[in-house]
Amino acid sequence: MxxxxxxxxxxxxxxxxxxxxxxxxxxxxxxxxxxxxxxxxxxxxxxxxxxxxxxxxxxxxxxxxxxxxxxxxxxxxxxxxxxxxxxxxxxxxxxxxxxxxxxxxxxxxxxxxxxxxxxxxxxxxxxxxxxxxELDQAVRQATSDLLAREHETVMRLARAAEFRDPETGSHIVRMARYSALLANKLGMSAADQEMLLHAAPMHDVGKLGTPDFILLKQGKLTPDELIIMRKHAAIGYEILKDSASPVLRMAAEIAVSHHEKFDGSGYPRGLKGDAIPLVGRIVAVADVFDALTSQRPYKPAWPNEQAQAFLTRGRGQHFDPQCVDEFLGAWDEVLAIQALYQD
Structure with missing residues (x-):
């Protein structure tokens, strides 16, 4: 000594x-x-x-x-x-x-x-x-392992919903990355950005409760079918709510709010403006942009410029204006995510 x-x-x-x-x-x-x-x-x-x-x-x-x-x-x-x-x-x-x-x-x-x-x-x-x-390190490792298993379970459940929906395999990865990027630009904490990255893929988990004849329909949905289809937001919330996991609680909030519109014309609750949870407003932009720019059985992929114009037109109506501005302001990073996680 x-x-x-x-x-x-x-x-x-x-x-x-x-x-x-x-x-x-x-x-x-x-x-x-x-x-x-x-x-x-x-x-x-x-x-x-x-x-x-x-x-x-x-x-x-x-x-x-x-x-x-x-x-x-x-x-x-x-x-x-x-x-x-x-x-x-x-x-x-x-x-x-x-x-x-x-x-x-x-x-x-x-x-x-x-x-x-x-x-x-x-x-x-x-x-x-x-x-x-040593004990602190062991606790950190055990916590990390637990979170990794939780995140794997979340992703697999999201994949299960994807298998029932005619969307591309990388959609949930890209839209989650877009969501985390937008959260960063909006000043959310690093911990919340990480949580959003893992919660966002669960946005459409409620489609597990949507009948196949509606979910897989090639043509336009009838008004009655549209009502049933829109129930997936509330179903996703019911699946995920009251969880002990902060990630799943955020996912529940996203599931029920990402189809709300900034002008109050969305569903299922008709929320308006800042009454819509921020994570829902973020995922709305990320999800729509990726859906537009991805090929589907019922439509070709839109060019990025056309999707960009759609977001701009929806600014203040469908989408939170600040979310649109920050998303388009990070355009190079958006394109980098799109290129990295291709189908």
Whole structure:
């Protein structure tokens, strides 16, 4: 272990260093100047500090107080060397953060066990800290694994909905990436951007409850069929709501709100403007853009410029104006996502 000894009396430094070296293979640094000793300790945090009380420029109590203000020296054992009669000094040293005391003149029969005890204490503290770090790492890994499994389940459920819907396989990946990009441009936190990336693919999970004769119909839906088709937003909400998972709760909010329109003409609740959850407004833009620019059995893919114009025309009516502006303002990034995740 590393031990720092600070004492303005050279003979005391020699004596204490010699006693320390007899205890084992410990590195021992000595300093007559407390300021130099403090500077070294800050750069090379020792396992034990031995400091004299009476020193020029800085008392031992001030030295201890300065150590305890620094994170790197906040919990190292500190032994202060005082005269036996200096009880008030000892009380003040304890208040400042000293761990133990040595009495002048130095007696090896006192010195040896106190140093051994402090080094054992330090070893125990280091072992506890390492164990805490190991446990913290294990918890982080377990949490990461749990989230990974949750995200996999979410994606597989989204894929299940996709298999019943004549949409392209990469649609949910692209629209989720568009959604996360737009969330970033709108200033959402990194954690919320990540959550949206995993929640957005669930936007149409309610189509699991839509009859095949409607979902797979090639032609235009009748008014009655359209009513049934639109129920998928509420069905998706019912599937996902009340989950213990924050991702699934966000997905429920997206499922029920991504078909709302900014002017209030959407469904299922007819929400208007900011009453529509932000994640729903974001996914509305991302989902429509990708649907327009993707090939379907019933239509060819639109050129990007045509889809861009559609978003612009729908600004303030179908879509949140700010969402449209930020999406089109990040056009190069949008095209990069489109190119990377092709069908």
């Amino acid at each position: 590393n031990i720092a000894i600070i004492d303005d009396t050279p003979v005391n430094l020699v004596l204490m260093k010699s006693l320390v070296q007899r205890l084992g293979l410990h590195e021992c640094m000595t300093f007559e100047d407390p300021l130099l000793g403090l500077s070294w300790c800050l750069d090379n945090p020792p396992d034990l500090i031995i400091v004299d009380y009476m020193m020029p420029g800085m008392s031992g109590i001030d030295f201890v107080r300065r150590c305890r203000l620094e994170t790197v020296l906040s919990d190292q054992p500190v032994i202060m060397v005082t005269a036996a009669a200096e009880k008030e000094v000892r009380y003040a040293a304890l208040e400042a953060g000293a761990t133990d005391f040595l009495t002048k003149p130095i007696d090896k029969n006192e010195f040896n066990p106190r140093i051994r005890n402090m080094l054992k204490l330090r070893a125990s503290m280091v072992a506890t800290s390492r164990r805490a770090e």
